[in-house]
Amino acid sequence: MKNVLFIIGGLHGGGAEKALVELLANFDYERYHVTLCVVYYSGIYMSQIPEPVEVIYLYGEKRGYLRDSLKRKSFRYFLKKGSTTLLRWRILYKIREKKFDAIISYIEGNALLFHNLIRHRAKKNITWVHCDLYNYHWTTNFFKLPGYEKSCYMNMDEIVFVSRNAMGAFDKLYDIDIPKHCIYNIVDVEKIRRLVSQKEVLHSVFTIIAIGSLIDVKGFDRLVRVAKMFKDNGYTLSFQILGIGDNKDSLLALCDSLGVSDCVSFLGFQNPPYPYLAAADVLVSTSVSEGLPFVICEALALGIPVVATRTAGSVELLDDGKYGVLTGHDDVSIYEGLKTLVDNQQLHDDFKLKAKERSKIFDVKQTMQKVYHLIEN
Secondary structure: OEEEEEEEOOOOOOHHHHHHHHHHHOOOOOOEEEEEEEEEEOOOOHHHOOOOOEEEEEEEOOOOHHHHHHHHHHHHHHHHHOOOHHHHHHHHHHHOOOOEEEEEEOOOOHHHHHHHHOHHHEEEEEEEEOOOOOOOOOOHHHOOOOOHHHHHHHOOOEEEEOOHHHHHHHHHHOOOOOOEEEOOOOOOHHHHHHHHHHOOOOOOOOEEEEEOOOOHHHOHHHHHHHHHHHHHOOOOOEEEEEOOOOOHHHHHHHHHHHOOOOOEEEEEOOOOOHHHHHHOOEEEEOOOOOOOOHHHHHHHHHOOOEEEEOOHHHHHHOHHHOOOEEEOOOHHHHHHHHHHHHHOHHHHHHHHHHHHHHHHHOOHHHHHHHHHHHHHO
C-alpha cells in the first residue's frame, strides 16, 4: 500500500477545496493510505472528508481559541519575516517520522510553502495549480524572499494544472523546465444530476444564478451593477448568489445603494447547490480570474446555459464560446452577454443542449487513472 500526503490551506467553500473533496471521495483506499494535512483546521468541507483519510492539521480550533490564535499570529509573523525555520518544525512535528511515496500540495500559496519544507520526506513531490497565476498572482504574501516561490516550484518533480490555459499562463510567469500536466478536476456528472432531487426549488421569473466565495476575485460587485442595468431597462429578473465570504456586507450595501435588494438574493452556502443551479435559467460567472471554474463544470453537467467573463478556465471549458457565452470584464459586456440569453429563447435552448454535450469531457475513472499514474511513475 502506497502512502500519499495531500496538503491544502483549508477546506472552505472554494472550487479547489471542493475538487479535493471529490478527488478523495473517488480514491482507491485498498491501494493507498491517504493523509490530509490541512494548514487551518476549518471550513465547511471538513465534514465531507472520507472516513479512510487520516487528517492532521497545523493550526486549528480543537485546543482552545487563545492558543490557536497565538499560533496563527506566529504563522503570519514568520511569513512576513520570510523565516521558515519554525514553520518547518511545525509540520515536521505533525507528521512525525512518516515518509511518503508522494506528497501533493493541492493548491498554491501556503500549501506549496509547507510542502517545500518537507519535500525530503517523499519519493515524489507533486503540486497542483488551480488558478491563472500570471493574471492573478494572489500568492505573493506567502513568499516574501525574492525568487522563493519560483524555487519552491522548481523543487517539485511534477506540476499539475487544472486547465491548459492555466499552464500557459504559468509559463509566462515562471520559466521552469520540469514535467507539467493538465488534469481536469473530478466532476462526477451522474452524482451531480442525482443530487438535484434533494430539494425542490421553484421560480416565477427568469432566474440568473452565480455561485462562489464572496471575495474580490469572483467579481460579484459586477453582477450587482448588471442587475441594476436590467432593472433600469424594465426587466423583471431574479439574481441569486450562493456562497459565503468576507465581501458579504459590502455587497449587501451595494445592493441597497443601487436599489436592487428586491431582485438580488444572497442565499449563503448551500450543500449541495445543485437544486438551485438546476432550477435557474442561466449560470453567470463574473470572475476576474479562474483556472478551471468548478461551478461552470457543474452547470454543464446539468445542462444550464453559461455566461462567463473571459478567464483561462472559462475560455477552455466553453471552447472559446462554442458551448457558452463569453464576455469582456466590463459591466456592459456582461449585461449584453446575459441579455442575449434573456431575450432569445431559441439561443437559450441551444446552449442548454450544448452544455450537456460539453459535459461529456468529464470522466471520473479516466481522471483518477491519471492521478494514480502521477503518483506511481
